[in-house]
Amino acid sequence: AISLTLSGLLPLTTYHFRARGVTTTSVTAYAQDFTFTTLAAPPTVVTTPASLVLPTTATLNGTVNANGSATTTSFDYGLTIAYGINVPGVPLTVNGSSVTGVLANITALLPGTTYHFRINGVNAGGTTNGNDMTFTTPAALPTAVTNIASGIGASTATLNGTITANGASTAVSFDYGLTTAYGTNVAGTPTPVLGNTPTAVSVALTGLGLSTTYHYRVNGVNSAGTTNGN
Numbered sequence: 001a002i003s004l005t006l007s008g009l010l011p012l013t014t015y016h017f018r019a020r021g022v023t024t025t026s027v028t029a030y031a032q033d034f035t036f037t038t039l040a041a042p043p044t045v046v047t048t049p050a051s052l053v054l055p056t057t058a059t060l061n062g063t064v065n066a067n068g069s070a071t072t073t074s075f076d077y078g079l080t081i082a083y084g085i086n087v088p089g090v091p092l093t094v095n096g097s098s099v100t101g102v103l104a105n106i107t108a109l110l111p112g113t114t115y116h117f118r119i120n121g122v123n124a125g126g127t128t129n130g131n132d133m134t135f136t137t138p139a140a141l142p143t144a145v146t147n148i149a150s151g152i153g154a155s156t157a158t159l160n161g162t163i164t165a166n167g168a169s170t171a172v173s174f175d176y177g178l179t180t181a182y183g184t185n186v187a188g189t190p191t192p193v194l195g196n197t198p199t200a201v202s203v204a205l206t207g208l209g210l211s212t213t214y215h216y217r218v219n220g221v222n223s224a225g226t227t228n229g230n
Contacts, residue, residue, distance in 0.1 A: 010097075011041035011125065012068040040069035043094070043121030047130035055111035055140035055166065055224075060087075060104045062119030062130055064094045069123040071095070075104045077117035081132055089119065110196045111140040111224075112167015139168030142220030143198070146229035149216065155208045161201050161218025161229055165193045168222035172201045175228075176216035188218065 002019065009015065015038070019031035044065040052059045060075045073089030089102040102119060109115065115137070119130035143164035151158040159174045172188035188201040201218060208214065218229040 009038050010068065011038050013038050040123060040125035041067040042126035042128045043067055043069075043071040043123050045073075045119050045121040045128045045130040047117065047119045047133045049133060050117065050135035053135050053137060055137050056109045057105070057107050058109060058115070058135060058137065060106060060117050060119070062089070062102050063099050064089075064102050064119070064121045065099050066094045066096055066121070066123060067125065068097050069125055071121045071123040073102045074120045074122075075106075075117055076120060076129075077106060077115055079113070079115060081116050083116060083118070086120075094121070109137050110167065111137050113137050113196070137167065139222055139224045140166035141224045142166055142168075142170045142193075142222050142227045144218050144220040144227040144229035145198075146216065146218045151204070154210055156204070156206050157208060157214070158202055158204045159188075159216050159218070161188065162198045163188075163193045163201050163218065163220045164198045165195055165220070165222060166224070167196060168224060169194055170220045170222040173219045173221075174203050174216055175219060176205065176214050178212070178214065180215050182215060182217070185219075193220070
């Protein structure tokens with residue numbers, strides 16, 4: 001019995017083979033021809049840096065080599081390496097044995113937040129998950145909403161509003177005065193506001209004029225800029 005172990009073969013490829021014997025007198029004999037077909041190989045996938053990263057959107061990128069077997073592509077992403085969200089890649093199916101660029105445009109991201117992501121490929125040979133990478137969305141302008149004043153007395157009132165920091169530490173203040181030119185600015189409470197959830201803010205005013213109409217608005221200032229409420 002004789003044998004030979006081969007390497008470096010192509011996946012999903014049919015090969016012919018036969019045994020050969022040569023005598024000491026240089027007589028050669030060949031056995032009958034046989035064939036075998038190699039199995040599909042898992043895809044080769046590589047996660048590459050995200051692009052077009054904005055406060056709430058980004059493009060995930062990667063490459064896929066299908067290794068000769070039709071490969072379905074996708075991306076995982078989320079706040080940790082547990083990911084949690086899976087989206088299809090574009091193109092969805094990769095064929096052949098060359099490296100192909102794949103992407104996915106994602107939306108509804110949180111500003112000022114770090115995300116993990118990876119590319120995936122699935123074919124008849126198995127599943128391959130790409131390397132983990134991260135990107136961080138930039139902060140967005142704060143969201144500022146002026147709410148109805150409360151606790152209105154003869155010379156007192158509490159101004160109210162809601163601030164969403166949108167990923168960057170946001171200083172809170174209120175403008176107030178007899179016209180929409182305002183004229184007086186006071187710090188709100190709490191300040192600063194952090195995170196991506198709406199936070200109620202207020203300031204208690206004293207020394208107001210009797211029977212006087214005042215205009216007011218809430219303001220938020222962070223690294224992305226300033227937003228004035230209604």
